[in-house]
Amino acid sequence: MAGHHHSGHDHDHSHGPGGHSHQVSADADRRWLIAALVLLVVFMAGEVVVGFAAQSLALVSDAAHMLTDAASIALALVAMRLAARPARGGYTYGLKRAEILSAQANGVTLLVLSAWLAYEAVRRLLDPPAVEGALVLVTALVGIVVNLAATWCMSKANRSSLNVEGAFQHVVTDLYAFIATAVAGVIVLTTGFRQADALASMVVVVLMLRAGIGLVRASGRIFLEAAPAGIDPDTVADRLVAQPLVEEIHDLHIWEITSGQPALSAHILVTPGGDCHAVRRELQRKLREDYRITHSTLQVDHVGEDESVGLLQITKLGEEVGEHCADSHGPVHRAGPHRH
Incomplete structure (x- = not known):
């Protein structure tokens, strides 16, 4: 859809x-x-x-x-x-x-x-x-x-x-x-x-x-596109995945265009039925306020969607047929089961 x-x-x-x-x-x-x-x-x-x-x-x-x-x-x-x-x-x-x-x-x-x-x-x-x-x-x-x-x-x-x-x-x-x-x-x-x-x-x-x-x-x-000094990508991912309705974050990249201009991109999976737009706005606000990352590109999808060729369908949360992204880079961060 x-x-x-x-x-x-x-x-x-x-x-x-x-x-x-x-x-x-x-x-x-x-x-x-x-x-x-x-x-x-x-x-x-x-x-x-x-x-x-x-x-x-x-x-x-x-x-x-x-x-x-x-x-x-x-x-x-x-x-x-x-x-x-x-x-x-x-x-x-x-x-x-x-x-x-x-x-x-x-x-x-x-x-x-x-x-x-x-x-x-x-x-x-x-x-x-x-x-x-x-x-x-x-x-x-x-x-x-x-x-x-x-x-x-x-x-x-x-x-x-x-x-x-x-x-x-x-x-x-x-x-x-x-x-x-x-x-x-x-x-x-x-x-x-x-x-x-x-x-x-x-x-x-x-x-x-x-x-x-x-x-x-x-x-x-x-x-070498390393994260800016003082920003740990794993910590950023853990803080974002702890937000309401966010179930998983992967393909998270943080780099610097030039001194003092950090940029971020990530793939976010949201609870089925959750408001994708609201989640994205909230995450971008958090990135801006907590890390001063003002250039962020977030792809937001619902868990369980068959998104496109090259991405494997997720059957139920936590039970995947292989990796979610066929060529996912870096660790996959998931919301803890005790969160909701």
Whole structure:
């Protein structure tokens, strides 16, 4: 019976209090990111010159890292532009995942750079060149100020986006790097211990690895369609199946389109004679209020219906001829017998 087969869509895409204010905040984010970008590029150019003059790997590595900072912010800006484009053609979600691609690229760059710097630092520990401690110290101190300013600019942008967070992680790592380099400059000046420069590079490498692994893991979760961190699909299913008239839930999928935009789809079986529409509305309200999942697609059917080819008829509740869905994914959640 066609009347009993419902597919519900809840299109309350609340990406902010309203379209206009969302646009304003995106423009503000863009301005803060551009300010940080300009600061970093200007300082980086000077630092490369000084790094080579002072023979300091710590300075050159900081400059290399600043180049990736600048690239990461530029990438974040491009990704923001792409993500804001409306969905068309085959890209039914628009280009929102461009932000996650950007975050992943930032993570991978950090990992590749950390490998190169680790190699260079070990080489210099074994055979330390003469380092101009004073030049290193002065440049590092200026670097700390520039990075503090850039970090402050970026902290004003919306960091709930994994994309902006990726660029932010780059700049914060750089800030720590300059602090380590300044300490190395002081040690070289006061004690003549030339390996301090390479050791400072090693500190930076550890920080880069940490930030890089975090970004690659977080973006990887989104690409592999994992449930958003903090949402356990089994718990969600158990809470939904506990609702009145709901007998079974299967084919439950929860994923993230991009940072902060979770989506859910599921097949719901309702007690024969129950109001499918009312159940769907109630479940979507619960998802919105309890989990902030505003994009949910629920297929709701009555138990016992022969729905379509490929789905096997359920004879009586709990006594199936095989699985309910011929190619059901994941666990099947059923209401407890004691519930009603």
